[in-house]
Amino acid sequence: MDKKQIIIVKNLTKKFGEFTAVDDISFSVDEGEIFAFLGPNGAGKSTTIKMLTTLLTSTSGDIKINGYDPMINPDTVRRMFGIVFQDTSLDDELTAWENMEFHGVLYDVPKKVRRERIESLMKFVELWDRKESLVKEFSGGMKRRLEIARGLLHHPKIIFLDEPTLGLDPQTRNHMWEYLKDLNKKEGTTIFFTTHYMEEADRIAEKIAIIDHGKIIASGTSKELKEQTGKTSLEDAFLSLTGSVIREESASSVDQMRTNRRMWKR
Amino acid sequence: MKIYILWLRQIKRYLRSKSRILGSLAQPLLFLLAMGYGFGSVFQKAGEGSYINFLAPGIIGMSIIFTSIFTGIEIIWDRQFGFLKEMMVAPMSRLNIMIGRTVGGATVATMQGVIVLVLAIIFGFHPYSFIGVLLTIPVMFLVALLFTALGTMIASLLDDMQGFQLIMNFLVMPLFFLSGALFPLDGLPKALSIIAKLDPLSYGVDAFRFLLINSSHYGLGVDLIVLSIITAVFLWLGSYFFKKIQI
Numbered sequence: 001m002d003k004k005q006i007i008i009v010k011n012l013t014k015k016f017g018e019f020t021a022v023d024d025i026s027f028s029v030d031e032g033e034i035f036a037f038l039g040p041n042g043a044g045k046s047t048t049i050k051m052l053t054t055l056l057t058s059t060s061g062d063i064k065i066n067g068y069d070p071m072i073n074p075d076t077v078r079r080m081f082g083i084v085f086q087d088t089s090l091d092d093e094l095t096a097w098e099n100m101e102f103h104g105v106l107y108d109v110p111k112k113v114r115r116e117r118i119e120s121l122m123k124f125v126e127l128w129d130r131k132e133s134l135v136k137e138f139s140g141g142m143k144r145r146l147e148i149a150r151g152l153l154h155h156p157k158i159i160f161l162d163e164p165t166l167g168l169d170p171q172t173r174n175h176m177w178e179y180l181k182d183l184n185k186k187e188g189t190t191i192f193f194t195t196h197y198m199e200e201a202d203r204i205a206e207k208i209a210i211i212d213h214g215k216i217i218a219s220g221t222s223k224e225l226k227e228q229t230g231k232t233s234l235e236d237a238f239l240s241l242t243g244s245v246i247r248e249e250s251a252s253s254v255d256q257m258r259t260n261r262r263m264w265k266r
Numbered sequence: 267m268k269i270y271i272l273w274l275r276q277i278k279r280y281l282r283s284k285s286r287i288l289g290s291l292a293q294p295l296l297f298l299l300a301m302g303y304g305f306g307s308v309f310q311k312a313g314e315g316s317y318i319n320f321l322a323p324g325i326i327g328m329s330i331i332f333t334s335i336f337t338g339i340e341i342i343w344d345r346q347f348g349f350l351k352e353m354m355v356a357p358m359s360r361l362n363i364m365i366g367r368t369v370g371g372a373t374v375a376t377m378q379g380v381i382v383l384v385l386a387i388i389f390g391f392h393p394y395s396f397i398g399v400l401l402t403i404p405v406m407f408l409v410a411l412l413f414t415a416l417g418t419m420i421a422s423l424l425d426d427m428q429g430f431q432l433i434m435n436f437l438v439m440p441l442f443f444l445s446g447a448l449f450p451l452d453g454l455p456k457a458l459s460i461i462a463k464l465d466p467l468s469y470g471v472d473a474f475r476f477l478l479i480n481s482s483h484y485g486l487g488v489d490l491i492v493l494s495i496i497t498a499v500f501l502w503l504g505s506y507f508f509k510k511i512q513i
Binding site: 054085088089105106 | 349352
């Protein structure tokens with residue numbers, strides 16, 4: 001059965017000055033697939049997600065999101081995905097409901113549908129009784145749940161989750177994945193996520209790609225990766241592919257470099 | 267509708283931060299009372315009339331420039347706390363984001379200006395006419411728009427709040443002190459008079475004086491033309507730099 005590829009990346013490269021953050025990568029994600037994008041810190045995961053989600057322009061290469069190029073049709077692409085960023089992106093000074101409403105308006109969800117969906121999504125993430133609370137009173141887990149609800153408000157075809165379970169307790173984590181898997185099954189929403197928990201990727205992802213030093217070094221199902229490396233767990237497979245050297249927090253060093261570059265330019 | 271919700275967000279945030287409203291009223295009020303009454307008799311003896319009447323429009327200008335630059339610079343906060351990302355991935359153009367934010371910020375600054383005006387009246391300021399008071403409000407908005415756009419531009423160029431103090435000391439303070447908010451522009455030394463002419467706030471304060479106390483240095487027509495042109499330029503520059511922000 002030939003499935004439609006909803007994300008197609010070909011020879012994608014991103015350079016910040018001399019530094020190549022993403023180096024000529026190609027991969028694709030099928031529609032309705034749960035796809036894990038793994039890699040050590042600073043491997044290029046976030047940079048890739050930023051390019052897929054129109055936040056960053058690529059240096060070279062092609063991206064197609066459901067057939068559209070994020071650089072040529074940014075608004076069309078933006079309507080197709082929802083995203084939960086690595087760190088929160090809620091407005092603390094607004095209530096939970098207002099954050100949802102704000103999102104719905106920005107994505108042109110008609111009022112009636114918007115109000116209904118806000119209610120059902122907030123009930124689902126069990127925040128409906130806290131709808132009038134300011135987000136700054138929320139715990140980390142509650143914020144995450146609200147962000148997931150918000151990311152789904154406009155019925156996206158794809159949801160990007162950048163380390164969505166970081167800092168969540170096992171209860172919240174399980175609950176969240178239950179919901180996302182359910183959504184994936186019922187509505188066929190494609191799920192693209194990154195994580196440092198290999199066990200999570202092993203359990204949830206249908207396909208995995210591992211990126212390191214800006215290059216994709218392996219991809220396939222968890223089983224294939226284990227066979228390829230001759231290891232019994234995905235964690236061991238991951239370590240044998242990427243080495244066990246501890247990486248510098250180069251996610252921030254990329255940011256740092258960008259900062260420096262900006263400083264020098266001005 | 268999208269621009270409206272961005273605007274509404276700014277207003278809600280403003281109305282919810284009572285401490286910020288109070289905090290930003292303390293300084294203009296202090297200036298108005300301490301200087302207004304402190305220099306009152308000297309000003310009177312120099313034959314210039316009531317200093318508090320002269321000063322009040324300048325203090326309104328002060329509260330507007332401070333509030334608008336600050337709301338413009340708040341983009342840095344949005345960026346640090348991630349909310350800017352939420353706006354940037356939404357299907358709307360960067361230009362509209364910038365417009366919604368700027369108009370929202372300018373509305374907040376105008377509200378702040380109106381509060382200072384009312385307080386000034388309570389503390390002894392006598393506006394020339396009621397119509398003048400009403401007409402001042404749209405001009406306040408124009409001045410607020412100008413400086414919010416400037417704040418946005420600065421925020422797009424800065425990476426964090428570290429530079430904020432620098433901006434306050436080397437840009438906002440000079441703009442305020444050299445604008446004629448505190449002293450009459452007539453009979454100034456040549457250098458100071460030229461500097462005042464280059465300072466957009468001079469025209470704002472001058473327009474406020476025309477409408478509030480029926481006295482003006484440049485004339486309302488010149489004030490409004492200069493303010494409109496600079497606002498247009500700053501809005502354009504602000505959106506140009508805002509578009510270049512990378513997250």
